[in-house]
Amino acid sequence: MKIGNQTIKLENTPKILHTSSMVGPKEMQGPLSMYFDAHTDDIFFGEKSFEKAESKLMKTCIDNLLSKVPIDKSKIDYIFAGDLLNQCISSGYAIRDTNIPFFGLYGACSTFCESLMLASLFVNAGYANKTVAATSSHFCSAERQFRMPLEHGNQLSSTAQCTVTGTGAAIVTTKDISIASPYITYVTPGKIVDMGITDMANMGAAMAPAAYSTISTHLNDTKRSVNYYDAIVTGDLGKLGSEILVDLFNKEGIDISKVHKDCGTLIYDLENQDVKMGGSGCGCMASVFSSYFFEQLKTKKLNKILIVATGALMSPVACQQGESIPSIAHAIAIENEV
Amino acid sequence: MKIGNQTIKLENTPKILHTSSMVGPKEMQGPLSMYFDAHTDDIFFGEKSFEKAESKLMKTCIDNLLSKVPIDKSKIDYIFAGDLLNQCISSGYAIRDTNIPFFGLYGACSTFCESLMLASLFVNAGYANKTVAATSSHFCSAERQFRMPLEHGNQLSSTAQCTVTGTGAAIVTTKDISIASPYITYVTPGKIVDMGITDMANMGAAMAPAAYSTISTHLNDTKRSVNYYDAIVTGDLGKLGSEILVDLFNKEGIDISKVHKDCGTLIYDLENQDVKMGGSGCGCMASVFSSYFFEQLKTKKLNKILIVATGALMSPVACQQGESIPSIAHAIAIENEV
Numbered sequence: 160m161k162i163g164n165q166t167i168k169l170e171n172t173p174k175i176l177h178t179s180s181m182v183g184p185k186e187m188q189g190p191l192s193m194y195f196d197a198h199t200d201d202i203f204f205g206e207k208s209f210e211k212a213e214s215k216l217m218k219t220c221i222d223n224l225l226s227k228v229p230i231d232k233s234k235i236d237y238i239f240a241g242d243l244l245n246q247c248i249s250s251g252y253a254i255r256d257t258n259i260p261f262f263g264l265y266g267a268c269s270t271f272c273e274s275l276m277l278a279s280l281f282v283n284a285g286y287a288n289k290t291v292a293a294t295s296s297h298f299c300s301a302e303r304q305f306r307m308p309l310e311h312g313n314q315l316s317s318t319a320q321c322t323v324t325g326t327g328a329a330i331v332t333t334k335d336i337s338i339a340s341p342y343i344t345y346v347t348p349g350k351i352v353d354m355g356i357t358d359m360a361n362m363g364a365a366m367a368p369a370a371y372s373t374i375s376t377h378l379n380d381t382k383r384s385v386n387y388y389d390a391i392v393t394g395d396l397g398k399l400g401s402e403i404l405v406d407l408f409n410k411e412g413i414d415i416s417k418v419h420k421d422c423g424t425l426i427y428d429l430e431n432q433d434v435k436m437g438g439s440g441c442g443c444m445a446s447v448f449s450s451y452f453f454e455q456l457k458t459k460k461l462n463k464i465l466i467v468a469t470g471a472l473m474s475p476v477a478c479q480q481g482e483s484i485p486s487i488a489h490a491i492a493i494e495n496e497v
Numbered sequence: 498m499k500i501g502n503q504t505i506k507l508e509n510t511p512k513i514l515h516t517s518s519m520v521g522p523k524e525m526q527g528p529l530s531m532y533f534d535a536h537t538d539d540i541f542f543g544e545k546s547f548e549k550a551e552s553k554l555m556k557t558c559i560d561n562l563l564s565k566v567p568i569d570k571s572k573i574d575y576i577f578a579g580d581l582l583n584q585c586i587s588s589g590y591a592i593r594d595t596n597i598p599f600f601g602l603y604g605a606c607s608t609f610c611e612s613l614m615l616a617s618l619f620v621n622a623g624y625a626n627k628t629v630a631a632t633s634s635h636f637c638s639a640e641r642q643f644r645m646p647l648e649h650g651n652q653l654s655s656t657a658q659c660t661v662t663g664t665g666a667a668i669v670t671t672k673d674i675s676i677a678s679p680y681i682t683y684v685t686p687g688k689i690v691d692m693g694i695t696d697m698a699n700m701g702a703a704m705a706p707a708a709y710s711t712i713s714t715h716l717n718d719t720k721r722s723v724n725y726y727d728a729i730v731t732g733d734l735g736k737l738g739s740e741i742l743v744d745l746f747n748k749e750g751i752d753i754s755k756v757h758k759d760c761g762t763l764i765y766d767l768e769n770q771d772v773k774m775g776g777s778g779c780g781c782m783a784s785v786f787s788s789y790f791f792e793q794l795k796t797k798k799l800n801k802i803l804i805v806a807t808g809a810l811m812s813p814v815a816c817q818q819g820e821s822i823p824s825i826a827h828a829i830a831i832e833n834e835v
Contacts, residue, residue, distance in 0.1 A: 160623055161574060165598050167624045208818050236499060237686060245583040246812035247603045248820075251689065255823045260503050260686040262611060263810065263825075265585045265603040273600060277615070284622035285498055286505045348575060348598040351589065472601065474584035480546050482586075485593045487601075 163380025165347050165373075172342040172497045173282035175275075176289075176332045178449035179224035181216055183298070183324030186438075186446065189427045194450035195325075196223055202299060202324065210244060213297035213324075216442075217242070217253035220326040221293055228330060235259045235330075236287035239274035241266065242295045242441050243322070245304060249295050259291070268366075268395050269349070269470030270294045271327065271445040272489035278331045279343040279491070288333055295326035296440030305359070305475055316360035320397045320439035323426060327445030329453075334497075341456040345492040347377040351472065353485040359478050363400025363423075363436055366469040369486035370396060371407040374415075374467055377490045385415050389461040392452060393488075394444035394468035395423035397436030422447035444468045462495040501718025503685050503711075510680040510835045511620035513613075514627075514670045516787035517562035519554055521636065521662030524776075524784065527765045532788035533663075534561055540637060540662065548582060551635035551662075554780075555580070555591035558664040559631055566668060573597045573668075574625035577612035579604065580633045580779050581660075583642060587633050597629070606704075606733050607687070607808030608632045609665065609783040610827035616669045617681040617829070626671055633664035634778030643697070643813055654698035658735045658777035661764060665783030667791075679794040683830040685715040689810065691823040697816050701738025701761075701774055704807040707824035708734060709745040712753075712805055715828045723753050727799040730790060731826075732782035732806035733761035735774030760785035782806045800833040 160168050181197040192198075197219065204212040217240070225232050238257065241264035242249035254261050266273040274292035281287040299309055301322035307313045315321075334342060352372050356365040370393050378384065385391065385408070396404055401421045408415040422444045423437035448466055455461040473484040498506050519535040530536075535557065542550040555578070563570050576595065579602035580587035592599050604611040612630035619625040637647055639660035645651045653659075672680060690710050694703040708731050716722065723729065723746070734742055739759045746753040760782045761775035786804055793799040811822040 161625060210814055211818065241603065244812070245814065246605065246810065248810070248812045248815045251810035251823050252815065252820065255689045255691050258688055260688050261825060262615075262686060263603045263605075265579065265601045267584065267601075277600075280622070280624065281618075284618070284624075286618060286622075287499060348600060350596055350598050351593045353593050472584065472586070472589035474582070474586045476548055476583065477586045477590065480549065482590065485589050487599060 165376050166380035167346050169279060169283040169343055171283045172334050172344055173279045173331050174334050174336060174340040174342055176330045176336060176338060176340050177224060177227045178327060178329045178453040179220050179227060180327045180446040180449040181220045182446050186323060186325055186426055188432060191426055191447060191451050194454055209297055209300035210248060213249040213295055213300050214252040216326045217249055217293055217295040220328045221291065224328045224330055230289060235289050235291055237262060237281055238291045239264060239277045240293040241270035241274060243301055266487060267470030267472050268439055268441055269468040269487050269489050270441045272466060272468035272491055275329055275491055276346040276348060276489055282331050282333055290331045291328060293328035294441035294445040296322050296442035298322045298324045301440060315435050317435060318361040318399055319435045320362060320395060320423060320437055321434040322440040323438040323443040323446060325442035325446035327449030329449060341493045341495050342497045343491060344494050344497055345381055347373055347380065347490040349373040349488045351485045351487050353483055355483045357483050362439060362471045363397040364403060365471050365484040366486040367396055367400040367403035369488040370404050370467055370469050373488040373490045385413055385418060388418055388463050388465045390420050390464045391415060391418050392464055392466045393421045395439035396421050396469055397423045398429060399436050456495060459495060464493050466491050466493065503714050504718035505684050507617060507621040507681055509621045510672050510682055511617045511669050512672050512674060512678040512680055514668045514674060514676060514678050515562060515565045516665060516667045516791040517558050517565060518665045518784040518787040519558045520784050524661060524663055524764055526770060529764055529785060529789050532792055547635055547638035548586060551587040551633055551638050552590040554664045555587055555631055555633040558666045559629065562666045562668055568627060573627050573629055575600060575619055576629045577602060577615045578631040579608035579612060581639055604825060605808030605810050606777055606779055607806040607825050607827050608779045610804060610806035610829055613667055613829055614684040614686060614827055620669050620671055628669045629666060631666035632779035632783040634660050634780035636660045636662045639778060653773050655773060656699040656737055657773045658700060658733060658761060658775055659772040660778040661776040661781040661784060663780035663784035665787030667787060679831045679833050680835045681829060682832050682835055683719055685711055685718060685828040687711040687826045689823045689825050691821055693821045695821045700777060700809045701735040702741060703809050703822040704824040705734055705738040705741035707826040708742050708805055708807050711826040711828050723751055723756060726756055726801050726803045728758050728802045729753060729756050730802055730804045731759045733777035734759050734807055735761045736767060737774050794833060797833060802831050804829050804831065
């Protein structure tokens with residue numbers, strides 16, 4: 160049921176039955192290493208190209224997810240997935256052999272919440288009993304496609320973010336499954352917000368206003384305050400984007416800083432790893448939510464969280480043609496009690 | 498409600514209240530010219546790049562759609578859209594200023610049905626009262642991105658298809674609106690099918706098995722026969738792909754040829770326009786359904802149709818790396834009586 164301006168209440172409160180995550184070597188050097196299910200020390204993951212490596216990461220992550228639950232792959236009704244690569248080939252090739260009906264999505268780094276929203280809305284509506292949401296990104300395939308080939312050895316801008324080599328997947332089921340798991344209670348799909356930022360090396364600044372728009376709308380629609388949530392988790396605003404988000408709420412007299420977390424700043428040690436403003440990419444929130452935050456929910460260290468994946472919908476071609484960066488953020492409320 | 502293996506029955510039968518279409522000069526020289534709402538003779542549509550022209554096509558089409566119905570833009574709950582360009586920039590920039598919450602999709606040329614499926618499923622579930630689905634493609638932006646810059650002047654392969662410069666959009670509403678319009682009764686999201694085709698200039702052959710898979714599954718799930726429908730309309734199999742589809746059904750002892758139509762062969766005069774196997778692209782089914790087929794439904798010349806958009810999920814990078822072409826098809830049953 161739609162409530163307010165943009166939010167949908169999931170009256171049948173689907174469950175996130177389980178999650179799976181997998182990352183690359185740099186992410187394993189970061190502070191969340193103990194939470195990831197799986198990792199590879201080989202950035203090529205045994206493949207001949209970065210694109211094939213990324214696709215294999217997602218495929219492995221989905222396989223790992225399905226091995227964790229007592230559910231046969233053939234019982235998954237639909238899968239929702241996307242990534243950053245042109246024509247979303249990481250997802251397409253990862254899902255090719257699963258024999259599961261597939262919805263391909265593109266929301267840039269917001270895609271993890273876009274896929275998890277649709278996966279839970281399908282279960283809530285009775286269109287499916289079991290759905291999977293998955294996204295991935297890979298530092299090397301993203302650098303080649305969006306910026307420069309790695310061989311170029313260019314310096315990072317001080318406002319740049321580092322695309323996470325990682326993937327995450329979640330299985331959503333009806334609430335009648337007896338395993339205790341967090342529920343999805345509300346989703347707030349976002350509108351595009353474009354404040355005129357044209358610097359592709361400053362995505363945090365481009366995306367922060369979109370995160371602000373979606374979080375504000377979600378709180379208005381649900382009549383909740385910032386402090387209702389134990390954590391409001393953005394996808395990959397990074398250090399600078401997070402500061403801008405806090406500032407935007409401060410202007411409204413709201414202090415979001417105590418509950419705000421950002422997957423892009425959590426996944427790396429910003430002091431000691433050369434990642435500038437932090438992590439980004441479809442795989443950033445996917446891997447951090449599917450490891451650290453899901454564990455925090457399962458162990459009741461957190462009970463009510465709002466996850467808000469943020470995406471910058473530009474392309475190198477659009478930016479070369481002088482366009483600014485349209486951004487979007489999608490929010491999902493996940494709670495242990497309903 | 499899910500029925501059978503892959504199909505969802507839309508018990509609340511949302512309506513396609515209206516559609517809008519717009520095409521370029523070559524499409525206006527084809528046999529469907531009288532059905533399109535709008536067209537441009539300028540392949541640049543007054544813009545400085547093909548990408549900006551494509552985005553403006555989609556934006557104009559959505560504006561035209563909303564001008565046809567007595568509904569304020571602010572009452573549209575969600576918009577579902579996608580295109581072929583990297584990072585789906587045609588959709589992103591077209592929708593940027595609409596202030597409507599946005600789901601970005603990528604299903605290659607299958608995206609029109611993917612967006613219309615989700616738009617109707619949201620209305621059916623009560624998540625929305627009014628949704629819009631839109632897709633676009635542009636010959637010149639697609640050639641540059643997927644094949645060669647036009648300046649290269651390369652010859653087309655004999656099995657090639659010509660990307661349609663066109664766009665289509667539909668508005669889906671709850672059935673209680675008093676205007677007589679066709680209903681969406683069933684959707685069948687597709688699985689990826691990859692029969693090992695590696696020739697990017699033979700997409701019809703790559704996509705035909707996916708169309709066969711989805712149509713067969715739809716008929717099994719709904720317990721309908723081919724002849725239940727007045728027309729089974731594929732997106733852009735083209736002449737060769739259509740022949741393969743007919744052959745695949747013939748092997749099962751089913752004659753689909755009498756009801757099968759393909760938007761890619763309808764939109765051009767294959768004898769006299771240099772388009773080889775016919776049209777393709779996200780804008781092909783979008784513009785042909787939103788003009789010709791919607792008119793046929795409204796005037797009751799057709800009363801029961803199944804539209805099946807087909808997509809090839811490869812990328813130039815994947816094909817250069819030796820990958821075959823994964824394909825997908827999504828089907829939607831549209832009927833005047835429920």
